[in-house]
Amino acid sequence: MINPEQTRASSSKGWSPYLAGALVGVLAIVSVYLTTVYMGKSTYLGASTTFVRAAGLAVQVVDPSYVAENAYYVKEKVVIDWQFLMVIGIFFGALLSSKMDGSFKLESLPPLWEKRFGSSVPKRAVFAFVGGIVAMIGARLADGCPSGHGLSGMMQLSVSSFVALAMFFGFGVIVANFMYRKAS
Amino acid sequence: MSIDQLLGLATGVIFGFLLQKGRVLRYDKQVAALLLKDMTIFKFMLSAIVVGMFGILALHEMGLITLSLKAMNVGGILVGGALFGVGWAVLGYCPGTSVGAVGEGRWTAIFGVIGMVVGAGIYAQMYPFFKSTVLAWSDLGKIGLPEATGVNQWVIAVIFALITLGMFRWFEKKGL
Numbered sequence: 001m002i003n004p005e006q007t008r009a010s011s012s013k014g015w016s017p018y019l020a021g022a023l024v025g026v027l028a029i030v031s032v033y034l035t036t037v038y039m040g041k042s043t044y045l046g047a048s049t050t051f052v053r054a055a056g057l058a059v060q061v062v063d064p065s066y067v068a069e070n071a072y073y074v075k076e077k078v079v080i081d082w083q084f085l086m087v088i089g090i091f092f093g094a095l096l097s098s099k100m101d102g103s104f105k106l107e108s109l110p111p112l113w114e115k116r117f118g119s120s121v122p123k124r125a126v127f128a129f130v131g132g133i134v135a136m137i138g139a140r141l142a143d144g145c146p147s148g149h150g151l152s153g154m155m156q157l158s159v160s161s162f163v164a165l166a167m168f169f170g171f172g173v174i175v176a177n178f179m180y181r182k183a184s
Numbered sequence: 185m186s187i188d189q190l191l192g193l194a195t196g197v198i199f200g201f202l203l204q205k206g207r208v209l210r211y212d213k214q215v216a217a218l219l220l221k222d223m224t225i226f227k228f229m230l231s232a233i234v235v236g237m238f239g240i241l242a243l244h245e246m247g248l249i250t251l252s253l254k255a256m257n258v259g260g261i262l263v264g265g266a267l268f269g270v271g272w273a274v275l276g277y278c279p280g281t282s283v284g285a286v287g288e289g290r291w292t293a294i295f296g297v298i299g300m301v302v303g304a305g306i307y308a309q310m311y312p313f314f315k316s317t318v319l320a321w322s323d324l325g326k327i328g329l330p331e332a333t334g335v336n337q338w339v340i341a342v343i344f345a346l347i348t349l350g351m352f353r354w355f356e357k358k359g360l
Contacts, residue, residue, distance in 0.1 A: 020206030025235025047280035055305035072311035082192035089196015094287030097204035110211035125244035132299020135271025142265025167265025175273035176218035
């Protein structure tokens with residue numbers, strides 16, 4: 001029914017998103033099983049808690065007592081754990097894959113962005129930085145991102161994850177359409 | 185390196201590899217999904233969810249793993265979900281994909297990564313405030329769809345898979 005040959009991604013030498021996505025599903029299953037066996041705790045794919053730990057590690061350099069006394073750092077524990085290494089792994093996996101198939105490209109501005117907002121790198125940097133701040137405060141309030149809620153939570157049929165993903169996409173669609181509305 | 189860290193690193197390398205092969209690490213793909221013009225991200229995520237769902241529910245039923253649901257904290261999910269959506273559209277990456285985007289050479293995503301670390305630091309500072317306000321509104325706990333609806337988990341999984349396949353057919357028909 002779904003022919004991977006027809007998908008658009010194949011034109012740029014990538015894999016069908018159906019295939020790559022299904023393999024992530026397999027990875028999620030294997031990973032939960034292996035973490036249960038070898039770490040004694042079923043651990044699910046997720047990314048955003050790592051940013052809390054990275055912030056804690058950075059602040060620790062300047063002010064260790066602040067981190068030791070902050071309720072949130074104490075709750076989430078500032079450690080370099082399974083997920084922290086997983087997030088670092090994403091960087092290397094993407095580097096490896098893109099170097100292998102020649103799709104690695106040093107690119108400062110996304111084409112879609114450049115077409116709409118011009119060729120200023122500082123402008124893009126400011127938007128990315130501020131967007132990152134807002135997104136991470138939201139992800140911590142919601143206790144997850146598209147990995148933790150979108151993939152892991154939905155696989156487990158968690159009510160919170162279905163609602164969270166609807167909010168992510170709902171508000172994302174509104175803001176993206178506002179940013180890319182036709183100039184009148 | 186501990187076994188935890190080694191396992192995490194290996195999992196991440198494969199995850200990043202597949203994200204890159206699926207071509208979902210790009211700003212253009214993420215924003216085009218939010219503009220409802222290119223459904224690559226949806227195809228990728230939904231395929232992962234359907235496959236993962238059957239495997240995880242089966243492993244759980246066999247007693248080989250435990251589930252780890254996130255609490256349905258009404259304020260946290262609604263306000264946090266909305267804020268995340270806004271930030272995601274502006275940045276054009278989610279936390280996992282921002283790191284992968286830097287890996288495939290789209291280096292300005294690093295400003296998003298730095299912004300997210302700063303955002304996490306701001307959240308940690310503001311945590312007592314959030315805990316006594318937004319997060320204190322109402323917490324329905326860690327509930328799953330089977331308990332919430334009274335429907336067997338396999339029935340829900342099959343319905344979810346059928347809806348997903350219907351959506352895939354529609355995406356392909358519309359060329360999205």
